Amino acid sequence: MATDTVRALLEEAFPGAEVNVLDRTGGGDHFHVTVSSDAFDGLSLVEQHRLVNRALAAPLADGTIHELRITTKKGSR
């Protein structure tokens, strides 16, 4: 899976967010995503990560994404 595809899914789920996607191994299945969005305002870390997991639910469920690291930040760019 290309980093651009992951980024597109996240940008769709978090309009206006700053999204960074790192392919940790170059294999297209270990990603570290960083999302800065005001959608996280007022949410706990668990709730913030739930939103990110939900945006990537399909590739997580079918194993396309084998490992996902998540960093969330409040406030968009």
Add this chain to the structure above:
Amino acid sequence: MTLRDQIKQVIDDEPVAIFMKGTPERPACGNSLRALQALWQAGAPITAVDILPDPQIRQELSALTDWPTIPQVFVKGELLGGADITEELFASGDLGRKLDDALGAEREQVVKTVAVATTTA
């Protein structure tokens, strides 16, 4: 007891539970190890469940928690998060404070592994 009930019982009954790949003695995944180390350094008692022996454990766990990845860490029955959140909360000091609030500052740090098993019924 169904597999899901066994999982629920561990989550509800153990002060700090981690569902991980491998065991604390032999972690089988870097993320499980990261979460374990953060818990250990924060002084948490740890009850570990290895999800690898049976794929159904992970299926039932994720269905129960609506959380897709492993590890999953629980404090007093509540989902704390995965490896990233556990590390982040340890680094900020929030994990230690949370454990103090939930379990008291004078806590015994015991690490144990419990097994859940699929029943044929």
